[in-house]
Amino acid sequence: MLRVLNYPKPAIRQCSKKTRTVGCPSEAAAATTASSSIATKQHHRQFSSLPHHLARQNNGMVNIFVKSTKVPRPTLPKTFNRLKKPLKEEDVTTQHVPSHLSYASNKRMPITSEMRIVQPGEDTPSGIWPVFRMMDESGNFRQPDNARHTNVSKIIPPKHHDLLQLQSALTIQYPHFKHHLLSSGLFQPSKNPYPDMPLNKEEAEAADDVKNTLLRAHRQMIRLRKMDTILHNAQRQGRISFYMTHHGEEAIHMGSASALSPQDVIFAQYREAGLLMWRGFTLEQFCNQCFSNDHDLGKGRQMPIHYGCRALNYQTVSSPLGTQITQAVGAAYKFKLDAMNNKEKEAAISIVYFGEGAASTIDFHSACNFAATLKTPMIFFCRNNGYAISTPVEDQYAGDGIISRAPGYGMSGIRVDGNDVFAVHAAVAEARKLALETSAPVMIEAMTYRQGHHSTSDDSSRYRDMDEVQAAQDVTDPILRMDKFLRHYGWMDDDAVALIEDEERVTVLRAMEAAEARPGPKLDTMFTDVYHEKPPHLLRQETELRQHLKRHDIVYH
Known part of the structure; x- marks a missing residue:
């Protein structure tokens, strides 16, 4: 079951600078949530439509805790034209960004957009270890906790299936993930065709x-x-x-x-x-x-x-x-x-x-x-x-x-x-x-x-x-x-x-x-590969097996 909770201003605990880096909502996000009546209305409209078995508050498997914050419209226009106009108010939408989750228990784990491998000698996270995430359930990359908006006018939307252009667009839209995006092998095309990818000759791409x-x-x-x-x-x-x-x-x-x-x-x-x-x-x-x-x-x-x-x-x-x-x-x-x-x-x-x-x-x-x-x-x-x-x-x-x-x-x-x-x-x-x-x-x-x-x-x-x-x-x-x-x-x-x-x-x-449709392995493979040369006890077992099959007219291919 899915439990979704909204955090108005009184419910958001004040976070220190240190804890904010491991997924805790920032004071800026809290202020934005409290000051935006429109965001609250949109939130209730979105989650009131959830099926009852997903919306009810009960101990369950998947708990997603969300906060409301203004972030850029997550999707680029379908038309691949350069955006020339500056960012307007209508280009900034209210998106519900998960702040905590629990996949397999009722324990809440904070989500963080900052990847930090804790090394020996360093301070470990206080409380629950955060979960590093780049992409939310919506399929959108996450903004950092203190982000206001991204200037989408600088983004050149990627061409259809152009991997490097998609990588470039994402680094502009999500600069806090720039290092991970530029070094990611998922955004690097192969020098040679992948043999397990079908080739559709009807498409130019x-x-x-x-x-x-x-x-x-x-x-x-x-x-x-x-x-x-x-x-x-x-x-x-x-x-x-x-x-x-x-x-x-x-x-x-x-x-x-x-x-x-x-x-x-x-x-x-x-x-x-x-x-x-x-x-x-x-x-x-x-x-x-x-x-x-x-x-x-x-x-x-x-x-x-x-x-x-x-x-x-x-x-x-x-x-x-x-x-x-x-x-x-x-x-x-x-x-x-x-x-x-x-x-x-x-x-x-x-x-x-x-x-x-x-x-x-x-x-x-x-x-x-x-x-x-x-x-x-x-x-x-x-x-x-x-x-x-x-x-x-x-x-x-x-x-x-x-x-x-x-x-x-x-x-x-x-x-x-x-x-x-x-x-x-x-x-x-x-x-x-x-x-x-x-x-x-x-x-x-x-x-x-x-x-x-x-x-x-x-x-x-x-x-x-x-x-x-x-x-x-x-x-x-x-x-x-x-x-x-x-x-x-x-x-x-x-x-x-x-x-x-x-x-x-x-x-x-x-x-x-x-x-x-293929036959089984040959019978003699049952006694090979363990020893370089078959020892006497394996030779004896092989002989006994073949005699047994012959005695009962069993044909093994």
Whole structure:
């Protein structure tokens, strides 16, 4: 459920200069709110129209606390003409900007537009750690707390799908994000066409679209969701044995993967298939693994969704929680030794993904302690999606999430909105840079919400209200937010989105049908790859298996 509260002047606490930088409403914003009767009327008109299950004040999943402040009209004109007239009163509209949120509990977390990675020795945020965000649920970038307006007359609206012009326009419209926008890989076109971007020869812009990193991120978020939906249904039909979806967490995948370098090694838990997709793992390879056929890189030895690819520096997924966290420390330590012995070698880090539930394992504590004391260049990336299978966060920990533990280990840390692809990208890029500069670990906690069941073995309706799931789909969904952003600048409309969804659905279905039609791995692969030469006990087992199949006239292809 969604709880939306407005803060008139008496309800806004006075903020010091320091606390204002971590997401607290400023005195200027409070004064603007109190003095604007028009803003109050617009606010009530907007939220009185919310459905009852979204507007009622009750303990729920998604709580968004808003303040009213005058900000520039968020969208550029649809006509791509230079704006020559100075800013007028009608160019400034009242927009409701969230100041706090809570994705998976009733604890309010302040939102901040200032990205600050708290390093060892620095003062930690007082109270609740803030959530760094660049883009709100509306698809608009945030203004700083003390901003009055932006002179939109200086903005040159971007051409259709011109990535660099969009980047330039955003840096003018949102100068406080200039550093993140200019350094963001999402706004840098690829030198070569992306092989997984379809080329529509009927459009003149298509040649540039296949190099457009931002459009690729948008498409891959849709592709991942379509793949999840189809393969989840395939499991329900008995065509594969198991599946886990990523619904609601796609921004974490594409935002972080696009901020890493190809030589960085990824240690995933089991809900990070989008990172592998970003690096080039094809739909055919995903489906081959889930159907355990002869093209499966794991040769049918793993459960579905336990992907791995040595060529893409993506370590094979392992079901036991937390084991990958300590392994990532070892890999990072090797990178540190390599850097000491070979100054010319390209720098690399390891990054490990885990949920807030896995942060309760002994492996998490051991890994954090080793990483901090050995000073290994790596990123600990926690996906806090609200539930460790069926255990809600209020039963998982009593403190301020996972990020509050970082200072105790002597580790740098930042909390970010996991549903904001731009904020995730910026946080991971800065964390990677800091990890290499200091040769030390950085922790990131991404706040998000798991929209789907834990797995096909789970029924989440038994332990959570389905209204809160619906609220996440309607309000905080990362694909919906990205879609709104692209629509603001004329890059997407209903027809364009429908076309992408249809193309990806058909592509996934074709990949799945092809994988399903292939035979299983050859029998002799069951006994290879563990030892360089088969030891006597494996030779004996192989002989016994073949005799058993022959005795019962079982033909295995």
